[in-house]
Amino acid sequence: MDTGTGTASGADFRIFSDRSASDLEAFEWNSTMDLLACLTAAPDSTMSIYRLLSEDQSPKLLSEKITGVGTTLAWSPCGRRLVVGDRLGGITMFDGETGSVLHSRRSHSAPVAAFCWMDGKYMVEEPAWSRMLPPLLTVPSAPSNMYAETQSRDEEWTSNFTILASIDEAGQLILAAGGTFPLQATDLNEEETFQHLRSRGPMAIELSTDLRCLAVLLGPGGKSIRSPENPHVRTPLPQTPNQGNSPQGWSASGRSLAVAVLDVRKFAMRRKELAQCSSMVERFCAVASYTQQAVDTLATVWKSAASGFINKIRAMTDCIQAYAGAGSCTISSRDSVQSELLFTLCTGNPSDAMHAFLTRQTTPQQLSRIEKTLMQALDYVNLVTCSRLQVAVQHLLAILQELKAYANWIRFSSIGLDLGLLEELELRVMKFSGLTEQLLIDSSHARRFARTLFHLLLYQAQKLTEGNEATGTPSSRVDTASCSAPNPSDVEGFLARQQSLELHEVTMRIGNRTKSSPPPAVAGSSGEGLEDPEASLASQVAELVALSGGLGQRICQAMARQSAPLLCESLAAPPPWCCVSSPELRAVASADAASWVPSPRGLGRPIIHMVWEDLSTDKGHGVKETLPEQLLLLWCGGDPPEAHGLGSFSCLHLARIHLPIGRFGNSIQPTLQLAKLKANSIGTGHFTLCRSYDASHVAVLILDETEPQPSAAVCLVDITDIEFRSPGTSENGLVPPVPLTDIGELPPEAVRRSAPLPESYLWASAMRVMSQRGVCSIYSWRARRLLTLDMEAGDDEMEDAD
Known part of the structure; x- marks a missing residue:
């Protein structure tokens, strides 16, 4: 972005910057x-954050590519996080300082149309017991670095309860706690009251500050929807007649929009x-997902580390079977190998088959390396099981106890x-805990057998190596002095072993997220239930994760039933x-x-800005009275000449x-009040853009076509003294006109005006304001320009600028 600033004598606020801008799909100010967060349109689709209230010539702080082509964005109430919706229905949360992805989920099945992120006004305290639990450590990716116990990055506990409302182009509405945990999912098309609006695509969404009402702005009938598979092609939605019960005085002619309001007071009552x-x-x-990832990593590392041993x-x-010949068909592979090993152990001399294997298919060095790798892998299994999986079980049980106390x-x-x-989840966690204990037992037995x-x-291989050296065949030696001799207990266990020689019991106990293939014939089976899918950690934790998703689904269903x-x-x-x-x-x-x-980006579409007005009044002594909800809607629209004779x-x-x-559930009678404001009495001034600035002010863009040179300027208008009137029928049966106020009739202090904007802003297509920052930004898509006004410049600043 390049920049330029300017002021004019007599202007109430100055132009802070005028910069070149990309093709923007959305942009929003941080509160x-x-x-200023900007989202560029396809095919670039990049989210960037700028610090525009700075003299820096390179104000871009960060830039991140959006997956799936972004459609809209919103800042969190705290101003530290940013969510971006895309055309695939995904919602991605970014850290506003680093640009790192904090959370990503495909929440919708259609392109995300609009966001609204509100402060729930409740502080969530982390329970004291959570600090007493051992930390969840990162699972090592290999046995070689298994003692690098870096603590995993948990999601930060949000101290303030917030609700993110999102809606897609198909009408699916989702309210999520903190922007990550869905609390309610509603399809507007399934609401009988809104059936006649199925052809209208959502344009905006606003949740009231007290969380009692949710307003959705719906576009003109016949709006088309982007296809997630091909975002550049739009599929028309079916046309349906407008059967809305518009209040008297609201014309359904022209480019009509619609406002739908849902009662979601349960969010206020049960925040x-x-x-x-x-x-x-x-x-x-999150802990269940961490556990599943830990099991997956454990399975991958064990399979990789044990593969050399299994191949050997x-x-x-194979060597023993080849020497056994056809006469051994009645003897299983495991029994024939076990017999050869027992013969070698008892006699101290290898059979012909073992001799061939030790001299032709392996070396002492290979056996030593395989032994070291296998022992490291078994140590890794024990470490991950004790310090990761069993710690995760403690976390899961503690959380379940807290939730069970709530559920009562x-x-x-x-x-x-x-x-x-x-209670079903608790049983699953306990069964998983029992499987971790069984894995430790399997690992201990496998270690004794392998040793x-x-x-x-190694002993037999070394003997054969020494024999080769005596006959003049040079060969490298392996130091077997460090290899401790097996104790009688290990030998007894070796002789009595019935499990697989490939340590298949450990592999099956860990399991795999994909369906495990049956063990090969050589492996054998102990008959301890390893063929049962639920006897593996992977299958059990997969069931646990799937079941835990039901908790959120039950809450979504309950909250949806209690909205109307x-x-x-x-x-x-x-x-x-x-x-x-x-x-x-x-x-x-x-x-x-x-x-x-x-x-x-485009001109010609009706744009309405919705805002819930705060009607709470302070009655003194810390007591506040909350008045009925009031929704304010602003839009710039054409008026036909016959409406006023002008x-x-x-x-x-x-x-x-x-x-x-x-x-709840009772019908209501909404009260409507209308007003109009015109730029001047001669018909050359037009309101083209508007935005609510604060509780009593509206920022508007006025296009003045006065000859010889048309111009555009921004005004900040105090609407406190503008006359609103409820539509009704007069005594003669006619509908009285909506009160029309000329901007020149307002008190001088009620209108503040900028200097004429540069000519490129005659084509202004969007406006964003932020009263907390005292700024107003105007975007001109066709000129690719973005102008920022300082709405709160004091007299001293204006004099300095002049």
């Missing part, structure tokens, strides 16, 4: 820091329970926490460009609208919808 339950369930799922045993088996309270069971499922076997083989549609209203919102006299601007806007070029111009339309929330 706590001077950071404490949801915060505690979601954090525990999410932690349980099979070579010995009715307010937790009302959000879907199921005691029966928790005796290698002592026997409140209202669905249509809004006539013709695009503002239909009133502009410039043929060039009107032609471009029509082309963009026909091609469904999405905001913030020339055609684009107004700023304002609508307030009061929602008196009563008993």
Whole structure:
């Protein structure tokens, strides 16, 4: 981005920067820091963070490529995290400082259309017992570094409970705790109240600050949807007639949009329970996933480390079978090998088959290396089992005890926490714990057998090597002094062994995520139930992970049952460009609208900004009164000339919808108030973009077509004194007009104006504001420019700028 700044005498706020910009799909200001997140459109699709309120000529802080082509983004309430939705339905959470991926999940089946991230206003405290548990350590990737016990990076416990609302183009709505744990999933198409809106694609979503209501803005009928498989092709949705019950005075003509509101008050009533339950369930799922990864790593490392030993045993088996001849068909492979080993152990001299194997197919050096590798692998199995898997079991049981204590309270069971499922999970964890103990026993038996076997083989191989040296055949020697002789107990266990010579009991006890193939004939079986799929750690932990997902599903189902549609209203919102006299601007806007070029790039589409107004009043002594919910909607739309007997111009339309929330399930009667604001009385000024700035101010972009040179400027308008009126029927049966206020009629202090913007912003296509930072950014897609205004510049700053 290149930059340029400018001010003009008499302007109330200055242009801080005017930079070149990429083809943006979305951009949003951080609410706590001077950071602007930008998401470029396909095919580049990159998320970048800029520090624009700086004189730095290179303000880009980081840039990350988005998988799946990004569609929208949102900052967390704390300002430290950023979520990006993509066309495959995935949601990825980034660290706003480092750009690292904190969480990624494909939550939707269609492209993500909009986000809203709200502070749940509840602090989640980490339980004291969690600090007393041993840490979950990173699982070593090889026996050679198994003592590098680096603590694994756990997900940070979010001290503040937040809710991320996301909706896709197919109408699926998901509310997730902290942006990672789904609490509710609702399909708007399945709601009977919203059936007539199935042809409308979602454009925006807003969750009320008290978490009681959720508003969804739906686009004009017939909107098409991107295909996740081919994001450049749009498939039209079926057309359905508009059967909305619009309040009197709301015209359904023109480019109508719709606002749907859901009652989700359970999030407000049970925010404490949801915060505690979601954090525990999410932690349980994370530990279960860690355990599964540990078992997978253990299986991979063991298979790799033991492969040399297994191949050598099979070579010995083949050699013995070759010497045995056809007469040994009635004797199993394991029995014939066991007989040869016992003969060699008892007589102290190898048979012809063993002699051939020790002289032709192996060397003392090979046997020594294989022994060392196998013993390291068995040590690795013991270490991972004791310090990773059994520690994970402690974590899982502690979390389950906490959740079971919650489930005994009715307010937790009302959000879907199921005691029966928790008890089933506890049984699974206990069975997994028993399998880890059995693995330690199997590993101990395997170590004793391998130690005796290698002592026997190395001893005989070394004897044969010494014989070769005596006959003049040079050969390297292996020091067998360090190889301790087997004790009588090990020899007794070796003689009585019935398990596989390939240590198949250890392999089967660990298991594999894929279905294990049956053991080869040489391996044999002890008959201890290893053929049972549930006798392996891998299969058991896979069942545990799958079952743990049911905890979240039960909560989603319970919360979905306790939400209900409140209202669905249509809004006539013709695009503002239909009133502009410039043929060039009107032609471009029509082309963009026909091609469904999405905001913030295209012109011609109606854009409504929704915001829930905070109506809490302080009654003193720390007591606050919460008034009924009030939704404010702003949009710039054209007004036909016959509406006022004036020339055609684009107004700023304002609508307030009061929602008196009563008993759950009861019908409500929303109260509607409307107002209009026009730029001037001569019809050359048009409102083209608008955005709510704070509780009483609206930022608007005014396009002035006054000859000889059209211009654009940003105004900050105080709407406190603008007249709103409830639509109704007069005594003569006519619908009274919506009050129309000229911006020039407002008090001078109610309107603050910028200097005329550069000519490229006549084509401005999007606006973003952030009152906490005191900034307003205007994006012009066709000019590829991004302008930032300092909305809070003091008098001293303005004088310095002049």
